[in-house]
Amino acid sequence: MASSTSIPPLGLGTYGRTGAEGIDAIGTALEIGYRHLDTAQSYDTESTVGEAVRRSGLARADVFITTKVADTRLAPADFMPSVRQSLETIGVDQVDLLLIHWPVPEAVVPFESYMGALKEAQxxxxxRLIGVSNFTIALLERAEKLLGKGALATNQVEIHPWLQVPTLRDYARGAALQLTAYQPLVKGQVSSDPVLGRIAGELGTGPAAVALAFLLAEGHIVIPASASRTNLQANFDATTIILTSEHLEAIRQLDRGYRHINPAKSPRWDD
Ligand SMILES: NC(=O)c1ccc[n+]([C@@H]2O[C@H](COP(=O)([O-])OP(=O)(O)OC[C@H]3O[C@@H](n4cnc5c(N)ncnc54)[C@H](OP(=O)(O)O)[C@@H]3O)[C@@H](O)[C@H]2O)c1
Known part of the structure; x- marks a missing residue:
């Protein structure tokens, strides 16, 4: 069972897992042993997550479910109704983790307003837990001032071997804040990395699993997505891979600040 304060280090990203195929893919992940599902109001996967959990026969308490309030639902009149709608769509009384999906400019909705609403939802x-996504260090500092140290369980951001965000990583370690690495496989692109490929060859696994093992060794939570049983299993098995210090050092050298997700609504990144 999920403990009251911790987030399972390996979760399943559910972006794109809609409809009957989505329910099947999430169900396969639950069969393999995944116990942490990452959805969002904007993914249209809250219902497939809820349905896959119900069909799995697992107890609600055994699956950690995260959802995210969309940036279009942060205004005071929209925030709480959107959260109640998420609970209804998933079919639960409570999510394990509720995130602000993207920060918005002050002129759209004031920071204090939506961060206060997040705490009220908790x-x-x-x-059970609250957190944020796509927050910069500057925004995390504001949040800590407003809600206190330790109020936020995670900041979910893009992290992978080609984008290691060392400044944010060091800040988060100092603030006892866990980082959740989204798009940890750069949509599968990391499979082409020759260094990850060389290490994977040595360990008898695949480059994607090596990328995940590296992120886990760095102390991050990872939420890779896949619709294939083989890849779901390989990603799940990444939790058992032990990388040597030479491997870790070689992968640290791969950081090149490559940001794959950078829409116009992004904050001004400070790492
Ligand atoms: N907070 C945010 O703003 C935000 C933004 C983006 C994403 N996310 C979250 O992060 C999750 C993961 O990101 P993502 O889905 O964009 O991308 P991702 O997990 O980096 O990559 C998924 C892609 O990698 C392939 N793949 C998976 N395992 C593989 C393996 N072992 N070997 C080779 N290829 C593999 C998959 O193909 P197959 O299906 O063929 O395996 C799929 O095309 C999302 O689902 C979502 O929950 C959050």
């Missing part, structure tokens, strides 16, 4: 029992 106080109302709609979420």
């Amino acid at each position: 106080d109302a029992g709609y979420a």
